[in-house]
Amino acid sequence: MGQGQRRAGQAGLEPVRVPSAADEVADRLLTAIALGEFSVGERLPPERELAEQLGVSRPTVRIAVGRLREIGCLEVVRGRSGGHYVRTGWRAESADAVRRTLMPKWERVHTLQDTRCLIESLIARTAAERCGADEAADIRAALAAYESASEPAEVRSTSAGLHEAIARAAHNEPLAVYSRQLLQEITAGFPIEPYSGNLTERSLAEHRALAEAVLAGEAERAARIAREHFTITGENLRAILERSTAEPDSAS
Amino acid sequence: MGQGQRRAGQAGLEPVRVPSAADEVADRLLTAIALGEFSVGERLPPERELAEQLGVSRPTVRIAVGRLREIGCLEVVRGRSGGHYVRTGWRAESADAVRRTLMPKWERVHTLQDTRCLIESLIARTAAERCGADEAADIRAALAAYESASEPAEVRSTSAGLHEAIARAAHNEPLAVYSRQLLQEITAGFPIEPYSGNLTERSLAEHRALAEAVLAGEAERAARIAREHFTITGENLRAILERSTAEPDSAS
DNA sequence: GATAAAAGGTAAATAGACAAGACCTTAAAA
DNA sequence: TTTTAAGGTCTTGTCTATTTACCTTTTATC
Structure with a gap:
């Protein structure tokens, strides 16, 4: 070309x-x-x-x-x-629906995962640069809520809360909106747990490291951590979707 | 809070x-x-x-x-x-329309300028990291077209072409789409020349520096240049809008 | 147990947006 | 002068969404 x-x-x-x-x-x-x-x-x-x-x-x-x-x-x-x-x-009961809903979007989900890595990295970087006292308090509170969560649903909810608090710290609403849109379009709203099995503790460590980097104002480190974190999250989500679309009946 | x-x-x-x-x-x-x-x-x-x-x-x-x-x-x-x-x-004839159209969005234009700085910086950084041979050729061609442009309309068109070529080099279509959306919503499509007066040569230097940084794979430098470039572009646009809305009749 | 209340389920009438197409008006090219 | 390519106007039909009302199911509560 x-x-x-x-x-x-x-x-x-x-x-x-x-x-x-x-x-x-x-x-x-x-x-x-x-x-x-x-x-x-x-x-x-x-x-x-x-x-x-x-x-x-x-x-x-x-x-x-x-x-x-x-x-x-x-x-x-x-x-x-x-x-x-x-x-x-x-998931088991509606594998057909999943396949019908997601299969046409397969390529797009891939691309959007990449986009999400980039955007979340940018948000983390910017948050580290701009985080004020109020936002820092928000992030600490959100991190505490996340670390004290036990049930899967609570983990998911507080994780989203932490990411939203960081997005607020970036002081740019459109970016936060875009981040939410990406999450929604990627997962199509399915209540799939991105953090399952042995990834849970790893996620916990990463969340804490991300929050600390942002709070410390270390933009580069925050960006790098966010990038890795969302890369892993994305790969995990992809694996789950692959399973659920490949073997609709033998799944759990 | x-x-x-x-x-x-x-x-x-x-x-x-x-x-x-x-x-x-x-x-x-x-x-x-x-x-x-x-x-x-x-x-x-x-x-x-x-x-x-x-x-x-x-x-x-x-x-x-x-x-x-x-x-x-x-x-x-x-x-x-x-x-x-x-x-x-x-501009002179339709200052009223401009005011009616833009005044409600004043705050949002501010925010979106900031968003654009961040996104374009991210695009430049990513392009520097991912640029391949084909994209490099595209960028060089777009830069050459921009540098040889003479008329204002041509400058504007080739400038957009250069930025699009860089966005392509980032290998992420949604980001490029978002970039276009931001440009459109900020300028509301008004054919205002962001590069007027003595800013023209400065813009030219910045465009070249940005392209070179991307081609050299220097992500950090590309990000920094893009950020500065779009900050200035945004401030200039804001100044023009302020003029056109403040003094509808005395303007040129 | 009877009853009221709070939820989803259904359906008909109206308004508005959009599409499709025909036709008129203008003005430049042939 | 005629043709033609464009915008300007109008009508009609269709689809979507709103409005409004009423029905059905279940559970609190008396």
């Missing part, structure tokens, strides 16, 4: 894609679940509340939750004190 | 915003103009062609170009060999 290379028509004008309201709502919910704002077994707000909070109508919310239910990450209970619950173990 | 701080309702669920097809088309066109794919004085493809290329209907295209015309960045000519032309000097 030589130079320039403007493909896609005469002037980079590819077809537009307009997301529907239901798409947007489904993405939001998946992101919230991925970030641990709704833990496993927890109940989502009632449809009517969700509709009001999200500024959409209830049928739209229903389309979105219906989609999540098809994927298998929500369970519905009727009657008083019913609602939509985040399912606990769902 | 203490810790955690999840605002916006009980669980980070803010109202969704669904962009319309016309919004999307207007953004695309603004981006294309901002990137110099349509130079000043050039004619856009006919509405019917745009509609086909973008996969939308003609009325939708008309809403989009109508908006750009209101802003003042397009001029319409009727009859045979008519069409929509990118306007050359428009």
Whole structure:
């Protein structure tokens, strides 16, 4: 290939894609679940509340939750004190859905993992350079919460909390938003545990090292640690997905 | 502030915003103009062609170009060999539109400038680390094109081309996409020349230094140069916008 | 046990956005 | 003068989302 290379028509004008309201709502919910704002077994707000909070109508919310239910990450209970619950173990039952959902995106997931490494590294570096007293307190608190977490769901939630605290310390909201988007698109909101087995303690050490580097203002070190950490996280996630798509029935 | 701080309702669920097809088309066109794919004085493809290329209907295209015309960045000519032309000097005449369009986004433009510095720095660093032979050839060609450019529009276009070549060398498409989005949202597609007056030669030197650092594989240096370069570009853009919004009538 | 309340489930009517297509107007090229 | 290529306007149909109402299920609670 030589130079320039403007493909896609005469002037980079590819077809537009307009997301529907239901798409947007489904993405939001998946992101919230991925970030641990709704833990496993927890109940989502009632449809009517969700509709009001999200500024959409209830049928739209229903389309979105219906989609999540098809994927298998929500369970519905009727009657008083019913609602939509985040399912606990769902991988085995919905391997088909996973394959249908993720297979077309396989290449993209790879690329996005790389992007996430780069972005999180940048966030860590910038946070180390800009972290103030308030943010430092936030990071320490988030680290303490993470280290005292025991259940898998809690680990996931507090881990996300720590990364968000670091992102806040970078003092740049769009970067934090982009980071969240990447997490959501990579995991597609599936409540897969990136930290399983013997990786747990390694993750713990890395989280602490990352937080300390940021707090100490050591930008280079923070960037390097973040890069390694998210590389490993990404490879682990890929392995899990590979397993779940390769052997749908023999899995756990 | 203490810790955690999840605002916006009980669980980070803010109202969704669904962009319309016309919004999307207007953004695309603004981006294309901002990137110099349509130079000043050039004619856009006919509405019917745009509609086909973008996969939308003609009325939708008309809403989009109508908006750009209101802003003042397009001029319409009727009859045979008519069409929509990118306007050359428009700032003075449309200061009102600029103010209406940009004032609400003032804070956000600030933030996005910062984001752009960080992202472009990351792109330069990564490009320096990953640049292969093909990409190096692309960068050299783009640099040569930039250095031989004379007209302002050509400078702008080739500058964008150089930055895109560097982004390609980073081997991460989402980052390049994000970079383009930032450029588009910051400038809102206005054909403002970021490189005006005595900044031109400085920009030229910086572009060359950046390209050389990337080609030499010096990641740190490339990152530093990119950061400074985009900081200056951003400040210059801000100054121009401030002028154009502060003194709508006395401006040139 | 009866009842009220709180949740999901369903459905019809309305509004708005978009697409498709026909047709008119303008002005330059032939 | 005629043709032609462009923008300008209008109508109609379709799809999506909102609104609103009502039904069904279950569980607290009296």
